[in-house]
Amino acid sequence: MTVLSAQNITKTYGGVTALADGSLNVEPGSVHALLGENGAGKSTMVKVLSGTIRPDSGTLTLDGSPVAFHSTADAVGHGVAVVSQELNLFPDLDIIANLFPLREPRRGPFLNRGAMVEAARPILSELGLNVDLRTLVRELSLGQRQLVEICRALLTKPRVLILDEPTSALDRDGSDRLLGILQVLRDRQVGVVFVSHILEEVMQLCDTITVLRDGRTVLSGADRANLEIDDIVSAMLGPRPEAVAAAEAAPRTVRSEIELNLRDVSVDDVLTGVNLQVHAGEIVGVTGLAGAGHLAVLELVAGLRRPTSGTVRLPGDRPVPRGLRRAIGAGVAVVSGDRRGRGLMLDQPIWQNIGQVRSVGLSRDGLVVRGGALRNRARGHVDRLRIRCRDVEQRVGLLSGGNQQKVVLAKWLDASPTVLLLDDPTRGVDVGAKAEIHDLIRTAADDGAVVLLASTDLEELTTACDRVLVFHRGRVVAHLSGSDLDQHTIVRISNTGNGN
Numbered sequence: 001m002t003v004l005s006a007q008n009i010t011k012t013y014g015g016v017t018a019l020a021d022g023s024l025n026v027e028p029g030s031v032h033a034l035l036g037e038n039g040a041g042k043s044t045m046v047k048v049l050s051g052t053i054r055p056d057s058g059t060l061t062l063d064g065s066p067v068a069f070h071s072t073a074d075a076v077g078h079g080v081a082v083v084s085q086e087l088n089l090f091p092d093l094d095i096i097a098n099l100f101p102l103r104e105p106r107r108g109p110f111l112n113r114g115a116m117v118e119a120a121r122p123i124l125s126e127l128g129l130n131v132d133l134r135t136l137v138r139e140l141s142l143g144q145r146q147l148v149e150i151c152r153a154l155l156t157k158p159r160v161l162i163l164d165e166p167t168s169a170l171d172r173d174g175s176d177r178l179l180g181i182l183q184v185l186r187d188r189q190v191g192v193v194f195v196s197h198i199l200e201e202v203m204q205l206c207d208t209i210t211v212l213r214d215g216r217t218v219l220s221g222a223d224r225a226n227l228e229i230d231d232i233v234s235a236m237l238g239p240r241p242e243a244v245a246a247a248e249a250a251p252r253t254v255r256s257e258i259e260l261n262l263r264d265v266s267v268d269d270v271l272t273g274v275n276l277q278v279h280a281g282e283i284v285g286v287t288g289l290a291g292a293g294h295l296a297v298l299e300l301v302a303g304l305r306r307p308t309s310g311t312v313r314l315p316g317d318r319p320v321p322r323g324l325r326r327a328i329g330a331g332v333a334v335v336s337g338d339r340r341g342r343g344l345m346l347d348q349p350i351w352q353n354i355g356q357v358r359s360v361g362l363s364r365d366g367l368v369v370r371g372g373a374l375r376n377r378a379r380g381h382v383d384r385l386r387i388r389c390r391d392v393e394q395r396v397g398l399l400s401g402g403n404q405q406k407v408v409l410a411k412w413l414d415a416s417p418t419v420l421l422l423d424d425p426t427r428g429v430d431v432g433a434k435a436e437i438h439d440l441i442r443t444a445a446d447d448g449a450v451v452l453l454a455s456t457d458l459e460e461l462t463t464a465c466d467r468v469l470v471f472h473r474g475r476v477v478a479h480l481s482g483s484d485l486d487q488h489t490i491v492r493i494s495n496t497g498n499g500n
């Protein structure tokens with residue numbers, strides 16, 4: 001029994017084929033994972049299913065009858081709700097106004113805000129968002145906005161709920177809550193489509209799996225119980241030339257001089273007596289629960305915060321200049337997985353975005369002369385990171401979410417930073433590209449950069465870092481390395497604060 005079905009969907013944009021022959025069936029009471037590499041066509045399929053775009057060809061059926069949604073609102077009217085990858089909220093309106101954009105319960109001529117609050121509050125608290133509903137959306141963090149968007153979809157009481165990378169902006173607690181809610185919806189016979197690059201949560205949650213590769217369905221509605229993560233990865237990546245396993249054995253080049261030095265650093269209510277020394281060539285992870293203080297360390301080094309006491313020194317024993325712009329001038333790079341905070345010029349070509357940081361130092365007419373060189377460098381990054389695009393002239397705004405994230409990385413790596421600050425650098429990036437990005441980070445370290453890596457991805461912390469510092473309530477409570485550096489230990493200490 002299929003409630004919503006897309007068959008043999010094609011969609012092209014100019015010369016780019018986003019979906020070549022994509023199919024997906026949504027069953028009630030079942031969670032269907034839609035997987036594939038960055039640019040494979042997942043969001044395009046989501047947009048077709050939810051009425052955001054019309055396909056070039058192919059059929060959409062609802063309860064067995066052909067249907068064409070004219071808009072997402074039309075789809076909602078048919079019981080199909082979507083949480084899109086790029087959030088669609090009005091930043092200057094409050095939470096309540098965003099939750100009821102089209103279907104406000106009305107009392108006489110006035111909007112009945114009381115009824116809205118009553119309807120929204122239990123859902124938001126189940127999602128873990130406990131803020132005043134009159135808060136403007138622009139004052140919310142990315143994760144909080146994601147929860148508002150999820151709540152908005154849930155309020156429509158959909159029969160089919162489609163979520164495009166809903167957990168990529170959420171912390172562990174938020175993700176766990178959402179997965180719990182989706183299980184409840186499944187029990188209530190809702191059909192759920194779930195797009196994610198986090199394969200562990202996919203295996204935990206989903207009943208069936210469809211994999212797209214280059215816009216084609218290469219695994220169609222397969223039973224999760226019959227699949228291992230390796231099977232899914234193989235389907236996603238397809239046949240690939242053998243990876244060169246040469247650099248593996250090269251010894252680590254950690255040098256003895258300390259390049260980044262935090263001595264007895266405190267920030268009121270945020271950090272207490274933090275000592276952190278990083279050598280050139282080292283990748284040091286920092287982690288903890290939300291608000292534990294590890295992200296404040298990155299902000300201190302980026303010039304976004306000043307310590308109340310203690311000292312922070314950059315390579316060459318220099319102080320941190322005030323403000324992000326000056327810190328960047330001093331060789332600091334800040335890569336964030338936060339889609340909004342990544343500072344891409346969406347309507348500019350890829351090559352200009354990649355050359356952006358590096359060309360800050362070049363004179364105005366120098367930039368014109370160097371256009372060709374910047375394009376060439378950009379092409380190198382596009383190849384290395386496998387950024388899926390037509391060519392480097394393509395506007396960044398037209399790339400898929402994960403490919404935009406790769407451009408952010410390329411931009412910062414291109415500037416050859418001496419201090420590389422990474423905050424969830426591979427959010428939304430597929431498994432294949434993730435390993436390559438970790439290699440590139442390692443190369444930057446081998447070239448002498450100091451790397452601080454904050455991540456909510458435990459596997460990233462344990463595989464990409466030389467050592468990891470766990471924060472709890474503003475203090476460093478554990479230094480993990482070697483055999484102590486494992487996911488279980490990180491979770492235990494993050495939650496308990498007990499490093500012994």
Ligand SMILES: Nc1ncnc2c1ncn2[C@@H]1O[C@H](COP(=O)(O)OP(=O)(O)OP(=O)(O)O)[C@@H](O)[C@H]1O
Nearest residue numbers: 013018038039040041042043044398399400401402
């Ligand atoms: N409006 C558009 N104009 C041009 N190309 C587009 C447009 N939308 C998508 N594409 C292209 O279609 C392809 C599929 O994109 P899509 O967003 O569906 O990928 P995805 O599987 O969701 O990837 P990700 O995991 O990175 O989110 C990509 O190559 C993308 O660049």
Ligand SMILES: [Mg+2]
Nearest residue numbers: 043085400401
């Ligand atoms: Mg996408």
